[in-house]
Amino acid sequence: MPADPTGSLAQYLAALPEARVRTHAVVAAAIAERAATAPREQELLFIAGLEHPEYEDGADRFWHAVEQLALPEPAGADELPLAWIGYDVVNRFTGRREAQGFLLTDRRLVVKDQVDGVFGTAAPRQYPLFVGSAGVAGSASEIASSASSAYDWEFARSLIDADTASGLGLLLSELLVTAMETLQRLGAELAPEPPTSAELLGRVRELGLGSAVKLPDDPKHAKHFAKLAKKLPLDAGERILIACTDSTLIGAYGFLLTDRGARSKDLGEEPVFTPTEQFVPDQIRLAPDNAHRILLGAGEAHEIPTRFTEQQIAALVTLLREWGEGRLHADAA
Known part of the structure; x- marks a missing residue:
């Protein structure tokens, strides 16, 4: 398991096998290159290992999101956090800063759009990355559409208007395609399309x-x-x-x-x-x-x-x- 998950991205990666660290660097770089050609909503995009254009503490904000959204229930000990499209809100009940938005890893998309309540936590939703019959682009679009259409934009309306929400959905789809194509090129096996629930x-x-x-x-x-x-x-x-x-x-x-x-x-x-x-x-x-x-x-x-x-x-x-x-x-x- 990665040592000291409360430390930083660098500490987390240092505990992983060298091959996983190389994979992380290549995929994060591909995401950064793709984002640079689609400069929508850059204020809300945080990419692993990349300096944020507006926030000096961008790396800390990104790691804070990873700690809250991914580390409590990781998809494997060597999961790779890649990018976060999101923002922080202060919980008015606890005063705690909580990460909201879309966290992309090499195995899933983790989404949270509500703060924790007095009597319980608002659990993030998870969308596993998969490649179905529609191929990488079609599957990525399906994942992004499911995640963005289910997102409670009303809760975030003081930060995100309708045009911004639409732009974030497009950006999310583009980054998913880039990440999944790069992972496949590196030899990673993405899961097949999961069966739908019968309940x-x-x-x-x-x-x-x-x-x-x-x-x-x-x-x-x-x-x-x-x-x-x-x-x-x-x-x-x-x-x-x-x-x-x-x-x-x-x-x-x-x-x-x-x-x-x-x-x-x-x-x-x-x-x-x-x-x-x-x-x-x-x-x-x-x-x-x-x-x-x-x-x-x-x-x-x-x-x-x-x-x-x-x-x-x-x-x-x-x-x-x-x-x-x-x-x-x-x-x-």
Whole structure:
């Protein structure tokens, strides 16, 4: 194991085999070269071993992110931290500085977009690097898209506007392609595409919908579900699986997937219900005239709240197709 993980990147690398250190140097240099030709959002990009253009303590900031995001649960004793697209926030409860953003290593992308709470930690999400049938570029794009679409940009809105968020997503994809291509050229074996989860909530997380949907057993949404029950009543014994809902002063609205089908209600409209057996998986799609309306089959239209992004809606379509095909299961109540 690397000695003294609280020290520095140099100390960490000094404890690794020489071949791993050489790999780290080559991949980090390739990332730096690629970033130089795409100078977007350089203030938020920290590359291992490279002086930051604005922060004298850039190396310390990078290592702080590695300590918080990667070292608590490393992907192997010789994992190589390569780059961090991110920022620090001060936790108002603890006063502790916490790293947020996207940490790229030679084995995974580690993402954190929430600070720790009083009663628990906000665990980072992990996206293993893999090469699937789409090749390096396609797989890197898929990883970057999943990570950036699931990111809670709202929490960071004082630092990152919509244009900056879009630029960071593009930069992340470019750096992933560079890192993965360089690793392959050096003879590293990247994992094959991992199988997708067969469990509904696991698939929700994989598709980047974890921060977008509400779960009925989440205590912070208890009041919301109480309001929702008045607008979207369920049949006796029916169980909500996930909720794509929102609320206004006049009440709650949105889309529910239950153990019996899909229910939805738009503001000022009557509720709509489609039983699961009426889902037509190969016809589940977006309505051509409305980017927030999902069609589950002929005449089966459901409205999704406008807070859902284009990527999240596309992910929801994928989820509903797989649910309709019977490829997913929900845990028993």
